Amino acid sequence: MINRVTESIKFNMITNSMFTIQSDYGKLMEKLSTQKMINRPSDDPIGTNDILNYRTLINAIQQYQTNITDADISLSVAETALSSIKKLAGDAASIAISEASTGSAETMDISAATVSALIDEAVSLMNVKNGDSYLFGGSRTDIAPFSAASVGSYGVPTAAPVNDFDGTVTSGGIYTGATDKTYLVDITAAGTVASGSIRYRYSTDNGASWTTDQIVASDGTTALGADGANLTFTEGAVMIAVGDRFSVNTAAANIANATMLPANTFDGAVTSSGTYTATTDKTYLVDITTADTVASGSIRYRYSTDNGASWTTDQIVASDGTTALGTDGANLTFTEGATMIAVGDRFSVNATAAGIENTITIPVNAFDGTVTSSGTYTGTDNKTYALRIISGGPLAAATYQISADGGITWGSTQTGLSSQINLGDGIKMTFTAGSHNLAANDSFTVSTIATGFDNASASSTNTFNGTVTSAGTYTGTQNKTYAVKISADGPLATTTYQVSQDGGKTWNSESNFPAQEVKAAVAKTAGSLPITASTIWHEIDGAIVKDGTAIAITGTDHDGNPVGGLPTDTYIITNAATGTVQDLLDKIEATFSGAVTATIDTAGKITVTDNMTGASNLALTLTITNPSGGTLALGTFNATQAKTIELGDGVTATFTPGTLDLKANDVFTVNAYAAGFYRGNNDSISVQIGKGNSLAYNITGSSAFTAENGGVDLIAALYALKDALSSHDTDLVSAQNEQLQNLQTQVLQAETLSGAKRSSLELASSNHKSLDLQITNRLADVENADLTELITEFQMKQIAMQASYSMASKIGEMTIMNYL
Template identity: 25%
Template structure:
């Protein structure tokens, strides 16, 4: 008899319960289904990495590539905007250049003396229309911003004022970030394109006609960066020895007061105190009880030398007076600090900007010129005075320059009172000595030709030839005459040139036009003085200086219009030079504009190539291989089908499930 009992099964799995078997099989089926779903998702999205956990390293690289691509996209958008702005600028300049050509045609038609007053008056109306069009073109906007307004791009930069055209924008450049670490100029300034600022009324020493130095005093609030003519100081540590030695770190100092405080913070150790010297131009170190002061560099630095207090190991007897630190003029400089602390007088200045039909004038009096007034406050007072003047600290930081913004106007600066000296002290007084030859004789200028323009025949018969092409200012002509060993020349206070001949001979002193030029006549010195014993003197006629003017397209059109209206042949003729200057500016600006466009195009091409390469690298990591994914998915589906069939057989219910 065979007894019935539990059958022997050698497989461990066979010992598993039905629930365990079911769970294992279902888990495997779910895992296969998830892999199929992931493959389906990869095929439908085209992406290999669907979430960072799929490939953490790859996902990080993708994020880095995407950031770089996004930056490239932004740079490309910047370039697109800048390119549009420059293209519009070029179109505007081309349009204005066409207006110049039309104006030249009108000029040539009416410069002849045979042209009647009536015909010139009608022509003036046509020129006025050209002026209106030129202003409109220069007021062109792009993306809601006026392209020739600098950073004041919300409003039109050019407005009509008193028969002239005033520029109310600014001359700042507009830079655009076009690549990592690369910013390019992407605008053409109004002055570059059309000429909207005059030559500056330079701050000049009126005795030497050299750039003025207002020589501000050193104060506790003087910035370290302004010392040594703007070179600043290489701040580090210095070693100071008196009754004891201290190494003092000055690297945190922002101004002169900070340096004084840091040195005085070690007085208990060194017995030395710091202050500003009596000349108000540097430091003063004083040792209590007298004795030697040693100021040395630390670790090869140059701080002590830069501060003008270096003594070396030998030291110097107390008190130690530092050398002149030569600070520059800044917006924070007070007027009372100028000229070494002597300041300037408070009598004031008068600024006048006059067109043919209007005069804009303002007087800045003693309420502005106080010792505590800052240079910034003075600049703001000039710039906000409604005379269309633009005042700035000069590039060297030694003085103030003033420009005119009014095309068609003449800018002058005079003393506010007859006995005042403020304008002279600032170096801004409009005088004949500083006048450019082109600004003489009511703006008629001085005639010149190639080669010598006039000659001076001395008593001894020697001829001295002068070429005014070598002279920019009237004083340059005077100096050229004076350079002859037997001639002396001086510009007299009443405005004429006086020439003295010290040669020996029987001839007269003669000044003659030469080579077809009328320069001697224009300078008021054509004529002669009869021979006499000893030195003889010739005095010219007085000259007129009407101030500086803007030289550009708007001044040229205004000058032509006014010349036609007044039937002034000379003024019409003079307009030719202004049109030459204007057209030269426009062509030069268009050339610069073209170079900027070419630079943007090169950068765009480089960014496009870079973006394409980055996209390829990112695609290699991120995107799915469709053939591989499809094959894998088919394999996974086969596995799923097999798994389902196997599960159906294994998980069939039998009587054994109930034992």
């Protein structure tokens, strides 16, 4: 069957074609306008997906580049500071060399003032910031990492004036001891050197214990024990006297931990060991020449002791990873890691020879008794307390003055050294008589160091509104951030917590807060001191305790059940002259059937602690019935609200409830500082510089400027130089030079490490630029239009559309023939 093509069909075909051409024409016009091939996902779904992926990659690269730029700026600022600090250390070393050789008392005083200014400059440089962030404090970027004042503790009293002997005393020998020692030599019998009658004793524990008396030979020589150190006395104008003292510092041989150089690929462990027997210090630089696994026994290496100027022949690492560095006792041990050791990997080991320093004449007061310091320093700044004797005599008769600024200003004249005296800020000094009385101008000093930790601080997101305080004496050797995280909602009695000693990186297991305590409201004393469990009843101050005094024990236990009240629950003091407080404590525990522990706290208060943790109804009442004339009263007992927990290294945190309970994930932190000048930490700060690639870009102040890992403490070294200059002692000044030279090397290593990190950043940035260009070109290929091709196509569509319009116009020209 043949269908006739009607005008209607023709019209529909032509109009549909025209509409299609118009649509294509419009799309081409849009592409010409935007110069983009894809203006909406429907234009090309696959191409749209590619565009999105490319743009995501480009955004990621831009973020990596921003990270790299920020890190590079920080390292650039740090490098500038390191360069200035290295020059500063060089200036200090130059002062030491100059003053040790040609210095006078006057020039040394001037140089001491110069070094003091260098200390201030060094602190300023080490506290450099990039924006609002300190650069050398590890992850503690919010606080200045260095201070010219140290933290940690207070020192023992130091005595003053000078020895009578004005001859020379020299030290010698080869020290063979395994640990560093300071020999303190005390003259016990006077005489001329040639007489052979001088007697002495020595101590290696700062005078806590002494050897028996020994004789100085007539040639002036004497041996200090069996470790090789000796002294030689040479006669002067003034004969040696009883009480003259001398000090000799010895240093044991040491092999420091092996250090991996920054460019190494090996990620296993390398440890050093052995007993170093050489007489000079050495740095062993170990270079891998043949790579393999440790267990293969085929790793080969060479080493240099002159920083690479010359090398040994190749040697083999044993299959157990051990190898000897020559014949001086230094060894290395390699332990396999995830990445095999590679040719060119290098390791460094510093070996220090044993040494005996020059003898130091010890200042000695006339007084030969003991002087000790005690207490808890509560000051906020470091201080040196000084005490000087105004008029001599026995402890009870001598007069004295106290200075809180190292002797610059003095307080009024006082008496009463026979009992403990207060220097200020919680520090006390106690004198114990010796065989010689105090003399005018005898003087003693105690250096104090401000508290070693901050008060606890709460996270801004916490809900708990009670108080949290920190206390204790920090005994750690490195700065730490302690954190406490609450594990579950609830009051102190029922919730649990975790403690972190690394600022929240790792956490200990969950613990309960301490159990409930009830404590006496009133503290008791005996002889003006807090009572203890062994205090005898009739010794308690302010109370007349009679035989037959009855103490009835009542209360409630952990679950609220009543306790006591029976005749058998009453403690009777049968003999006040022999009975002790411990007897009552035992009775309390027995009345509670062992469910509590009864003690006396340090303030002299009876304290009863629940042996079960969690919410407790523990309560205690002691009802006393005194015989005629008796006045014993122990007061009421109250449940303690505060809970104290141990954080570690002597630091505690005490929680006191508020109106809102603790919530899960409430966090509290305490920053603790080890003795020294550094307040930052050892944490690295990393940034993402590529997919799965991060870089720790900071230089920590602990590695660059402190004695960590056998280094030199910059501020301490400068203070030592300043003190040596102030004492006008050329030998002491000269002795500081080596430390300052080592310090320059240490800072140079930090500067080199910074440069290596910047090189890594530069390489990563260059790679990102190349990748960004490739991806941008691919994005353009998918997204951008080819204008020449698009214009040609547009012109063709324009012709087609004009033709469709022409054909459509013909449809309207109807004749009779259309109906035949």
